[in-house]
Amino acid sequence: MFSRVINNIFKRESTEKVSVEVKGKSEKKSKPTPSRIGELGEYKINIQLDRLPKNSKYLSDVLIENSKAKSGYSQIDHVVFTPYAIFVVETKNYSGIIYGDRSRTKWSVNGKFPMMNPFNQNYGHIQAIKGVLVIHDETQFISMVSFTKRCTFKVNDELRKIQSNDLIVYDTELSEYITRKINVLKLQNSKPIYSTNELQSLYNTIESANILDLHIRDKHVELLNEKDKETIKDENSLSICKTCGKVVSEKVKRYCLANKSCFKGDIYCCDHQRLLKHG
Template sequence: MFEALRALFRKSDSKPSHSAHKSQASRPKPKVAPTRIGELGEHKITIQLDQLPNDCKSLSDLLLPNPKSRTGYAQIDHVVISPYCVFVIETKNYNGEIKGGRADQQWSVSSRYKMYNPLKQNYGHIKAIESLIKDVAAVKYISMISFTMRCRFSIDPELRKIHSDELVVYDVELSEFISRKLISLKTGSTEPPISVAQIQTIYNHLVQANITDVEIRKLHVQRIKGSKKY
């Protein structure tokens, strides 16, 4: 009787079978949805923009009229209005080696995928903004392309140097590059070329021009996806 009880306790304390471990290990790990990845990326950018000097104003996710665009609009990820310039920021959520130069029509991702040169893309965004605020002030524009840390750069080295007006950065260093660029521009100026009142006026113009209609935004996205098929 005693031996039978001991055998019973040994059985209950034994480890799960190999098949149970195998079944648990074979379960697929939950994947982060692309939309969630995009949200996390934008959240990191928002944190970076929150670190900018108080005399800067920022706007995100603007949809502005742009007759020269295939869709009729320009969708701009972020704009920072400072006393010395306007930063226009395009964010990318790629993973891999980014190759490309200023004059290239297309850049590559890990030599497998092609994307339209983001500097040329952002130039169109800058022209859309310029058409809206050209009567407010003579503005210097700085084009910035932000990639996640999941990328590595094989690009024109000049695009990583602070004297350039076209900059390619990692999302975690965005505020650092903006601050360094402002210091550089401030060094060469006796006083800020854009006044506090002009900063506010530029901000107001962009807010008023921003298209928030959900259906128009959906149509813009559909047209972009449609144009990529050809």
């Protein structure tokens, strides 16, 4: 999900009554118009992020330099800082059956459209974050990949078990999984790994590393969309219908992109192309 909206939201600290700066939060809370599946997905995730435990903080849509990434940057949907672990969340808006095996590089949607293993992708994101943070030895990174309820998981059972550090979840259960994972970590660690101040400092570090420059951000998205650069494209993998999230073939994608006057550079499935042309 490549939102241009920069969320910059501090979670309220239970202990101190600080005035919190909330940018773009009020409009996110207003009723969503489900005209764009991406926006709706984002709305649902934001509801989830608002339900996180009080002593956690998060950043959304983080773009940081990463020399190991083909584009030179990594874009991370959500980073959740908690006293016991840092959760790195990748969101996917696909609809369909997700076939995947943790140990395989290629996954698929509906057994038809290949996608990169999202946990391998998120591993790269975690490495990028580690590169920016001065990392505490005991830091636990929990890799989470969130799909919409329009998906069915056919993946290793392991990825659904709270003991795992790689978790696949539905967007509607994101906060529940994070809370449950923290509870498990509380049992495993006698005390929190990070104090409130340390957590704030980690948050600040990523916040300052986050590239807000829209030119760089646009360029990054452009690079990911260039169809000939296979290795880069892999990071972003599949193209989906802007309206319903259905995965479309390269041919359908090219058709939409070639018809700018009709589809304005967006991608639609055949059904929604018809609606746009005739409706």
